[in-house]
Amino acid sequence: MKQDDRTEEQKKEYTYLIGGRDSCLSGWGLASNGSSYAYWACKPEDVDKVLSWVSKRSDITDVGVYRNNPPYKASRHHVHVYMVEDGHPALS
Numbered sequence: 001m002k003q004d005d006r007t008e009e010q011k012k013e014y015t016y017l018i019g020g021r022d023s024c025l026s027g028w029g030l031a032s033n034g035s036s037y038a039y040w041a042c043k044p045e046d047v048d049k050v051l052s053w054v055s056k057r058s059d060i061t062d063v064g065v066y067r068n069n070p071p072y073k074a075s076r077h078h079v080h081v082y083m084v085e086d087g088h089p090a091l092s
Contacts, residue, residue, distance in 0.1 A: 002070075004081040006041050014041040017070050017081060018050045020062040035077050039070045042084040046091060053090035 006014055019039030038060060042050045047065060055063050064071070070079050084090050 002079045002081075004041075005083050006081060010041070010083065011068070014043055014083065015068055016042050016044055016047050016050075017066045017068070018042065018047065018054050018063065019070070020054075020060045020064060023059050023061055037070060037077060037079045039066070039079070039081045040084045040088075040090065041081050042090070046084060050084050050090045 004011075017039040019037060022036040022038040040050055040054060051063070051065060054060055070081065
């Protein structure tokens, strides 16, 4: 299952996804038979700030930076793409 919080219009501007495996949500709920992955979509100019913020999270492992689409698409995985807009903690 893939949940992307971006609109089609936002996907043109928020083209970078930074994230990885969510250790807290893997193995239960929507990811009961697999892993949960969380990615934060941002603008190209915010990649360094968002990468630093995500990398400091203890619940996200195997952090990577991707263009447009997260790499995990298998049906047993849950993937959630969040937005990093003005005011998001990653940009402070």
